[in-house]
Amino acid sequence: MTASRRTTRRSSPEGGRSRDLALVLAGRTWLEGKIRSIEIGIDEEGTIRAIGRSLQGAPRHDVGESLLLPSATDLHVHFRDPGRESEPEDFATGTLQAALGGVGLVADMPNTRPRVDTLDRLRAKEARVQGRALVDVLLYAAATPRAPIDLLARRAGAFKLYLSPTTDVDEVPTSADLDLLLKRVAATNLPLSVHAENPDRFDREIEPANPPDWNRVRPVDAERAAVDSLRRRPRSLRLHVAHVTDATIAGRLRKEGDSFEATPHHLLLSMRSGDGAKFKVNPPLRSERQRRALWEAFVRGAVPCLASDHAPHSPDEKQRPFPLAPSGMPNVETMLPLLLARVRAGDLPLPVLLAAACDRPARWIGQPRGRIAIGHRADLLVVDFRERRTIAARGLHAPCGWTAFEGWEGIFPREHYLRGRRIVEGGEFVGDPDGTIVRPEFAPDRSAPQPRSITE
Numbered sequence: 036m037t038a039s040r041r042t043t044r045r046s047s048p049e050g051g052r053s054r055d056l057a058l059v060l061a062g063r064t065w066l067e068g069k070i071r072s073i074e075i076g077i078d079e080e081g082t083i084r085a086i087g088r089s090l091q092g093a094p095r096h097d098v099g100e101s102l103l104l105p106s107a108t109d110l111h112v113h114f115r116d117p118g119r120e121s122e123p124e125d126f127a128t129g130t131l132q133a134a135l136g137g138v139g140l141v142a143d144m145p146n147t148r149p150r151v152d153t154l155d156r157l158r159a160k161e162a163r164v165q166g167r168a169l170v171d172v173l174l175y176a177a178a179t180p181r182a183p184i185d186l187l188a189r190r191a192g193a194f195k196l197y198l199s200p201t202t203d204v205d206e207v208p209t210s211a212d213l214d215l216l217l218k219r220v221a222a223t224n225l226p227l228s229v230h231a232e233n234p235d236r237f238d239r240e241i242e243p244a245n246p247p248d249w250n251r252v253r254p255v256d257a258e259r260a261a262v263d264s265l266r267r268r269p270r271s272l273r274l275h276v277a278h279v280t281d282a283t284i285a286g287r288l289r290k291e292g293d294s295f296e297a298t299p300h301h302l303l304l305s306m307r308s309g310d311g312a313k314f315k316v317n318p319p320l321r322s323e324r325q326r327r328a329l330w331e332a333f334v335r336g337a338v339p340c341l342a343s344d345h346a347p348h349s350p351d352e353k354q355r356p357f358p359l360a361p362s363g364m365p366n367v368e369t370m371l372p373l374l375l376a377r378v379r380a381g382d383l384p385l386p387v388l389l390a391a392a393c394d395r396p397a398r399w400i401g402q403p404r405g406r407i408a409i410g411h412r413a414d415l416l417v418v419d420f421r422e423r424r425t426i427a428a429r430g431l432h433a434p435c436g437w438t439a440f441e442g443w444e445g446i447f448p449r450e451h452y453l454r455g456r457r458i459v460e461g462g463e464f465v466g467d468p469d470g471t472i473v474r475p476e477f478a479p480d481r482s483a484p485q486p487r488s489i490t491e
Contacts, residue, residue: 055079058455059090060415062098064407065385075103077413081454086409098417101449104389105405106139106414107371108396110228110296111277111342113144113202113363116163123349123434130169130470132345132368132432134458137448139170139414140473141367142228142400145177145195146203152177154186161190161472168470170453173400178220178227180212188223192474193400196220198261199232199253201317202346202361207234214267221272224478226400228275231261232318244357246306250319255281258318262288273478275399278344280318282328289337294399296340299370300439302330312353312360313439316344333391334383340399341391343370347435365433369426372445379420379446401475417450 056076064073076085076093114129115122126143133141145151151160157176164172173192178184187194196216197204208216220227236257243249262284268274276295279285288295300316305323308314320326332338346363353360371392377383397405404412424430426445428438451459458466 077455136368233260413455
């Protein structure tokens, strides 16, 4: 804890059982449709055990007029660990960015070198996390026709399926493979995230030189066709569609009750936002009209999850000829600050952001976090909306040394608590590399009763 270990026994006014408290955080939060004063009691294990207006006895930290918010869960990062020697990132640097950006749990993708598609490779990746991660980590395993799905399901936190080539992914399942693969993953009851682009709809006649060309090579129709191919899945499959770029596809997925995400770059950038390969991502940045429609859907709360798709590459790689340059951009440190700035500007309701960045992503992977609720993990942020700053690569912590959001406004958390222990103070990391590997603790479709929340 960040304060002395003096404890008290306090019954929660919100229905939690009496427990020893180790810390009380006092401040303001979103409660019953408005910002209200609140105190949060945290036990020795880092779980929220009491919520009330005045909790006595435990060491108390008052954050004043700042807001107490849940840490974010990022369902989609690429830390490229293990990877090539030229890779600028690893779990230590990636989770540092997450901690400073207000993300308490990251879900790392399996398209590393080697790809995480065997039990030995998954164990090797687990070993790379231990003692290096500064926040908690969930590890995806690759869902491929030849992968031992049943064995991987014993240790993986989720599966990732690629329906089109992308960075370090060359082979994709055939239509015949897909149906059986979806059934195999559904039988594990683990979540499945899908990169949904159909390569049969790519225009291979175009030699791309810029982001608008890339949008023509990999059009929205390729996304739509890939989403259509998932309709044959078992209904028990815990499906999630990654990085949706089009509001009509988002509307279809929402109508069918499927989980999906949008990224900061597809919400805030269009294909005309920059000319070089730094703006090359998969799926591509779309037109300004399509970007605006997706943003409007997000603001309405019609996009369930926000995820960074953090995928850093060195400046040298991004300066290669456009067709040869890798896709992706760093995002995990700036994702939440960018959107908090939009909240301050009045462009985005705070409860919409909290649901998309914190609550729903955690629910999808079966983690009791992302809400200020009794029984949830005390992964919390202290955010002062008066503390704005201009985003600049030199002030960030991505080893690649660049950001597509240079010059944008961000609001970064002043403090970050992981399991009730302060890991960020004054915008600096002050914790230890004691992030843990997590797996789903409950299945949302047949879960144990959810802890009661005061943020809904």
